[in-house]
Amino acid sequence: MPYEKFRILESTGVPLEIENVDTDQIIPARFLKATERIDFDKNLFRDWRYNQDNSLKKDFVLNDKNYSGKILVAGKNFGSGSSREHAVWAIYDYGFRCVISSFFADIFKNNCLNIGVLPVQISADFLELIFNSIKKNPNVNLKVNLIEQEVSISDFSQIEKFEINPYKKENMMNGFDDIDYLLNMKSEIKNFAAKRPF
Amino acid sequence: MNKKTLFDKIWDSHVVRKIDNGPDVLFIDRHLIHEVTSPVAFLGLKKRNLNVMYPNLTFATADHNTPTINQHLPIKDPLSAKQLQTLQDNTKKHDIVFWGLGHKKNGIVHVIGPESGITLPGTTIVCGDSHTSTHGAFGAIAFGIGTSEVEMVLTTQCIMQPKPKTMRINIDGELGDSVTPKDVALFIISKLSTSGATGYFVEYSGNVFSKMSMEGRMTVCNLSIEMGARGGLISPDKKTIEYVKNREYTPKGQNLSRAIEYWSKLHTDEGAVFDKEYNFNSSDIEPMVTFGTNPGMGISISGKIPNVDSEKGNSSSYLKSLKYMGYKIGDKMLGKRIDYVFLGSCTNGRIEDFRTFSKITKGFKKANDVVAWLVPGSHRVLDQIKSEGILEELESSGFKVREPGCSACLAMNDDKIPPGKYVISTSNRNFEGRQGPGARTILASPAVAAAASITGKITDPRKL
Structure with missing residues (x-):
């Protein structure tokens, strides 16, 4: 599905200072029953965000009015577990365009790149610096520059580079997905398929 | 000659196109789908007015969102009922084999694939489910994908993937009384952590695995994702071939003989180098629990x-x-x-x-x-x-x-x-x-x- 182009994003960040956040936390399985991509944002971090009586959990960061923005900053090994793309849909539809962490799970990272959420992997030290900066001043701006592959914290002029596959970078910058690419090589695929033994 | 790992051999034989500085375009031999991660992919096809390229290479079952009592009765939850109906409609429309609720071949996607001979050595297998790694037990490259990728496989039988690094985990020796394949896997994960194999594809090697039944190997490969690996695999042997032959979708006659000849050669070359290697002692493994x-x-x-x-x-x-x-x-x-x-x-x-x-x-x-x-x-x-x-x-x-x-x-x-x-x-x-x-x-x-x-x-x- 086409998505909004990503070049430079400047925004405040929401600090989720927890490690090994798995996709069951991002969106529990019981909210995967829809047959369309609709309303997943409502159940983003459902069991951390709401009590069982549907009231808000005051101590969860998404419910803390001090924090807002288009960038989710999370502890290491973010997105482990299930392959559910619904987790990334929930993040995107909630309004996040970028997740910053010191480590991402594989399938989650792929899913992000396929639907227009930029996963930015930085060093553990820089992540800690970002957490501390946000906690000190929730209004501090983070700047994610995909063109230059750089993340910076505005009021500290601290910068770190990040890696991204050049092909995926091109896609993100233009809002393309892989299907267009694959559809353009169908005859090549057909020739290949004809030679498969089983 | 260039020494290759089992993983490299299978991967390389499925690359349709290599993109400079980009991912590989990988051909997928078998695609498994279920009710939860497929509906939005089919919706994508509808929006783009596309068809399924090879309907005979995709197989569908209902398993994630199904009741486990009174399956003969109508489903009470309307959302669940709709999700199951949607899979039935989509598979009918696109001419895909569907084993729905109550069907004698129905079951969990990673259980029925091997049972039906859909899972074969040397193949690439994907499914919108992270535990697709299970099928690696047969010496296949099998891994979970997201819904966007399900759509890619439906329309083009390919996905675009950067090639993972390789890891080998060796365990030799005997397993003690009541120490099962599950304990072996939980032991490995406790040593490597849930992210210790992220970015890697794992080959399990050593006589602990070669002595395991196919069911046991499936349990081990299934849990590869829990240490972050995209998948895990075990070299096919006589036990593997014995398990797959005579199943519904396994090649027959001369095709089977040719397949067996190929499968028998599918192993890591001696001297092939892995990006990372671990050795564990079988005697250190006891029945495990998580806390x-x-x-x-x-x-x-x-x-x-x-x-x-x-x-x-x-x-x-x-x-x-x-x-x-x-x-x-x-x-x-x-x-x-x-x-x-x-x-x-x-x-x-x-x-x-x-x-x-x-x-x-x-x-x-x-x-x-x-x-x-x-x-x-x-x-x-x-x-x-x-x-x-x-x-x-x-x-x-x-x-x-x-x-x-x-x-x-x-x-x-x-x-x-x-x-x-x-x-x-x-x-x-x-x-x-x-x-x-x-x-x-x-x-x-x-x-x-x-x-x-x-x-x-x-x-x-x-x-x-």
């Missing part, structure tokens, strides 16, 4: 909950995890209360798992205050449970066997463990709320689950 909220938080059943290991993670996440479980550092796991027992899932829902479980419970009665959900992985497994007399034995010990499905592994249907309750589960994830909001999961083997179902406590099956 926290990720599968890496596992210890041997007689162990105590360890202190925070600062190299593995920060203390606040570790303590948050213990708080959720209601446990403390230094607690012994033996003797801890169990309210529920879950035998099933794509990890441990096969016939061998039911054999192991019933062998231990035979002659005992289920503890009165324990609720046990025994859920076979497929109708074929259920039939075998009946024909081998396992059902009778289980019933005489006070157990009931439910109908096939993913069930309490992800608790998408009604099989939810209540808040605060402890479940010993043969499934694959002990994440917060995974088996129901507030549920507390202890992952273990069918043998350990069986012992707990008799005593209502974590119990060493060797001492029952």
Whole structure:
């Protein structure tokens, strides 16, 4: 599905200072029953965000009015577990365009790149610096520059580079997905398929 | 000559096109789909007005969101009913084989693939489910994908993937009494952590794995994702070929002979180099249990909950995890209360798992205050449970066997463990709320689950 182009994003960040956040936390399985991509944002971090009586959990960061923005900053090994793309849909539809962490799970990272959420992997030290900066001043701006592959914290002029596959970078910058690419090589695929033994 | 790993051989033979500085375009031999991660992919096809390129290479089952009792009755939850109906409609429209609820070939996607001969050595297999790694037991490259990728495979039979790095895990020697493939996997994950193999594809090597049954190998490969690996695989051998031949979708006649010739040569070349290699001792592996909220938080059943290991993670996440479980550092796991027992899932829902479980419970009665959900992985497994007399034995010990499905592994249907309750589960994830909001999961083997179902406590099956 086409998505909004990503070049430079400047925004405040929401600090989720927890490690090994798995996709069951991002969106529990019981909210995967829809047959369309609709309303997943409502159940983003459902069991951390709401009590069982549907009231808000005051101590969860998404419910803390001090924090807002288009960038989710999370502890290491973010997105482990299930392959559910619904987790990334929930993040995107909630309004996040970028997740910053010191480590991402594989399938989650792929899913992000396929639907227009930029996963930015930085060093553990820089992540800690970002957490501390946000906690000190929730209004501090983070700047994610995909063109230059750089993340910076505005009021500290601290910068770190990040890696991204050049092909995926091109896609993100233009809002393309892989299907267009694959559809353009169908005859090549057909020739290949004809030679498969089983 | 260039020495290659098994993984490299299979991967390289499936690359349709290499993109400079980009991912590989990888051809997919077998695509499995289910009701939860496919509807939006089919919607994508509809929006773009595209067809399924090779409908005969995709197979569908209903498993994640299905009830495990009274499957013959209409589904009560309208959302679940709609999701199942949508899969039925989509597969009918696109001419895809569909084994829906009640069908004799229905079951958990990773159980029925091998049962039907869809899973073959040397192939690439994907599914919108992270436990697709299971099929690696046959010497296949099998891994989970997201819904966007499901759409790609439906329309082009390809996905675009950067080639993972390779890792080999070697374990030689004998396994002790009541030490099962599940314990081997939980042991490895406890050593590597849940992210220790991220970015890698793992080959399991050594006689511990070659001596394992195909079911055991499936359990090990299934859990590869729990240490972050995209998948794991084991070189095909005589046992593999014996298992796959004569199944519905396995090549027949001359094609089979040619296939066997090819499969027999599918192994890592001597001297091939892996990006990372680990060696473990089989004698260090005991029956395992988890004590926290990720599968890496596992210890041997007689162990105590360890202190925070600062190299593995920060203390606040570790303590948050213990708080959720209601446990403390230094607690012994033996003797801890169990309210529920879950035998099933794509990890441990096969016939061998039911054999192991019933062998231990035979002659005992289920503890009165324990609720046990025994859920076979497929109708074929259920039939075998009946024909081998396992059902009778289980019933005489006070157990009931439910109908096939993913069930309490992800608790998408009604099989939810209540808040605060402890479940010993043969499934694959002990994440917060995974088996129901507030549920507390202890992952273990069918043998350990069986012992707990008799005593209502974590119990060493060797001492029952």
